[in-house]
Amino acid sequence: MISDAHSYHHGDLRSALVEAGLRLARDGGVNALGLRELTRSVGVTPNAAYRHFADRQALVLAVAAEAQNRLARAIRERLGAIPGDADPAERAVHQLREVSLGYIHFAVSEPGWFELAFLMQDESRGDECVTIDDYVPPYQFLLDALDGMVHAGVLTPERRADAEWVCWSGVHGIADLATRGPLQGLDRSVIDMLAARVVDTTLAGLRT
Amino acid sequence: MISDAHSYHHGDLRSALVEAGLRLARDGGVNALGLRELTRSVGVTPNAAYRHFADRQALVLAVAAEAQNRLARAIRERLGAIPGDADPAERAVHQLREVSLGYIHFAVSEPGWFELAFLMQDESRGDECVTIDDYVPPYQFLLDALDGMVHAGVLTPERRADAEWVCWSGVHGIADLATRGPLQGLDRSVIDMLAARVVDTTLAGLRT
DNA sequence: AACACCATGTTCACACCGTATACAAGGCAC
DNA sequence: GTGCCTTGTATACGGTGTGAACATGGTGTT
Numbered sequence: 001m002i003s004d005a006h007s008y009h010h011g012d013l014r015s016a017l018v019e020a021g022l023r024l025a026r027d028g029g030v031n032a033l034g035l036r037e038l039t040r041s042v043g044v045t046p047n048a049a050y051r052h053f054a055d056r057q058a059l060v061l062a063v064a065a066e067a068q069n070r071l072a073r074a075i076r077e078r079l080g081a082i083p084g085d086a087d088p089a090e091r092a093v094h095q096l097r098e099v100s101l102g103y104i105h106f107a108v109s110e111p112g113w114f115e116l117a118f119l120m121q122d123e124s125r126g127d128e129c130v131t132i133d134d135y136v137p138p139y140q141f142l143l144d145a146l147d148g149m150v151h152a153g154v155l156t157p158e159r160r161a162d163a164e165w166v167c168w169s170g171v172h173g174i175a176d177l178a179t180r181g182p183l184q185g186l187d188r189s190v191i192d193m194l195a196a197r198v199v200d201t202t203l204a205g206l207r208t
Numbered sequence: 209m210i211s212d213a214h215s216y217h218h219g220d221l222r223s224a225l226v227e228a229g230l231r232l233a234r235d236g237g238v239n240a241l242g243l244r245e246l247t248r249s250v251g252v253t254p255n256a257a258y259r260h261f262a263d264r265q266a267l268v269l270a271v272a273a274e275a276q277n278r279l280a281r282a283i284r285e286r287l288g289a290i291p292g293d294a295d296p297a298e299r300a301v302h303q304l305r306e307v308s309l310g311y312i313h314f315a316v317s318e319p320g321w322f323e324l325a326f327l328m329q330d331e332s333r334g335d336e337c338v339t340i341d342d343y344v345p346p347y348q349f350l351l352d353a354l355d356g357m358v359h360a361g362v363l364t365p366e367r368r369a370d371a372e373w374v375c376w377s378g379v380h381g382i383a384d385l386a387t388r389g390p391l392q393g394l395d396r397s398v399i400d401m402l403a404a405r406v407v408d409t410t411l412a413g414l415r416t
Numbered sequence: 417a418a419c420a421c422c423a424t425g426t427t428c429a430c431a432c433c434g435t436a437t438a439c440a441a442g443g444c445a446c
Numbered sequence: 447g448t449g450c451c452t453t454g455t456a457t458a459c460g461g462t463g464t465g466a467a468c469a470t471g472g473t474g475t476t
Contacts, residue, residue, distance in 0.1 A: 173381025
C-alpha cells in the first residue's frame with residue numbers, strides 16, 4: 001500500500017513538508033515556518049521532521065531553495081516570451097529589462113516566497129530541490145543578459161565590469177522597498193511605474 | 209535617592225530598555241531583542257517591560273526608532289563635513305553622494321542597527337525617541353539633496369520626478385545585498401567600490 | 417503627619433516553541 | 447522467519463511572550 005492515509009509511515013514526508021512550507025510561507029513569510037505548525041499541517045508529529053532535516057533552519061532552507069527555484073522559473077518564462085525577430089541590440093536590452101522586471105514582479109506578487117528566495121542567496125547549501133528542474137540561480141539570468149548586451153554592442157566591456165551588482169542593487173532595492181519598506185501596500189500600478197523608472201535609469205546610467 | 213542601584217523602582221526603565229536593546233541589536237540584529245533577554249540584561253523582571261511597552265513589538269519599534277535616529281545622525285555628519293566653497297552644482301551632487309554613501313556605510317558598519325532602522329520605515333508609530341534630537345527621517349536628506357540638484361541646475365525638474373525612489377532603490381539595494389545577501393562578508397574596500405559604482409551609475413542615469 | 421492613590425516592579429501561571437532522548441512500528445535483506 | 451534499519455511516536459526539558467494578581471514605595475490631599 002503506497003499511499004494509505006493511515007499508514008504508519010508517511011511515504012514522502014520530506015516533500016510534503018517542503019510543499020506545506022511553500023503554502024504557509026506564501027502569506028506569512030519565513031516566520032510562518034514554525035517546525036510545529038509545519039508538521040501539524042502535514043498531520044505528523046513535530047519530531048518526525050528531524051528524520052529529514054537537521055533542524056528548523058535546514059527545513060527553512062529547503063523551502064527557500066524551492067522558492068528561489070520558482071523565482072528563476074518566473075524570470076525564465078518572461079525571457080521565453082520575448083519575440084526573437086528583433087535586432088540583437090534591442091533584444092539584449094529587452095532581455096535585461098525582463099530579467100529585472102520579472103524579479104520585481106515576483107517580489108511584489110509573492111512577497112513571502114521572495115523573502116525566502118533572498119534568504120537562500122548566501123549559504124549555498126547544495127540541498128536537493130523538490131522539482132526536477134535543473135536548477136539555475138536567478139543571478140545567472142542577469143549575467144547572461146548583460147553579456148548579451150556586450151556581445152550586441154550596446155554595452156562596452158569597460159562598463160560591463162560589476163554591472164551585475166549595479167543592476168541587482170537597483171532591482172533588489174525597489175523590490176525590498178515595495179515588500180518590506182515604505183512602498184509596502186502601494187498600488188501595483190505605482191510600483192510598476194517606479195520599477196520601470198529604476199530599470200530605465202540604471203540602463204541609461206550603464207550606457208551613459 | 210535617584211539612582212540607587214538597589215531601589216525597588218528602577219528609575220528610568222524605558223530608556224534603559226531601549227539602550228540595552230541598541231546594545232544587544234548591534235550584533236544579533238532584531239531577533240536578539242528577546243523580551244526576556246532584554247529585561248534580564250537590565251536586571252529586571254520580564255513583565256516589568258509591560259509597564260512601558262504594549263508588547264515586544266512595541267519595544268522593538270522603540271529601539272528601531274533610535275536606530276533610525278542614529279542613521280540620520282551618521283548621514284548628517286557626513287553632510288556637515290562637505291566643504292562649502294565649491295560651486296553650487298558640484299556641491300549639490302556632492303551632497304547626494306554623501307547621503308547615498310552614508311546610508312550604505314552605516315548599513316555595512318552597523319548591520320544590526322540598519323536592519324532595525326529599515327524595519328521602522330513603514331508603521332509610522334509616533335513613539336518618542338530616546339535622544340532629544342529633533343527627529344528627521346533619513347529620507348528627508350535624500351529629498352533635500354535632489355531638490356538642491358534641481359535648484360543648482362544639474363537635474364531637470366522632469367527627471368527629478370520620483371528620483372528619490374530611484375536613488376533609494378540603488379542605495380538600499382546594495383546595502384541589503386551587502387548585509388543580508390550574497391555580498392555579505394566581503395571586504396569593505398570591495399563594498400565601497402561597488403557602492404561608488406552604484407551611486408555613480410544612478411547619478412549618470414538621472415542626468416542622462 | 418497620616419492617609420489614600422497610583423505608578424511601577426514582582427510573582428505565579430499558561431500556552432507555545434525548538435529540540436533531545438528513548439521507544440515502537442513497519443519494510444527489507446538474508 | 448529473523449534481524450536490522452528507516453521512519454514516525456511519546457515524553458520531557460528549557461526557552462519564549464504574555465496575562466492576572468500582588469507588593470512596594472513615591473506623591474498628592476486633607
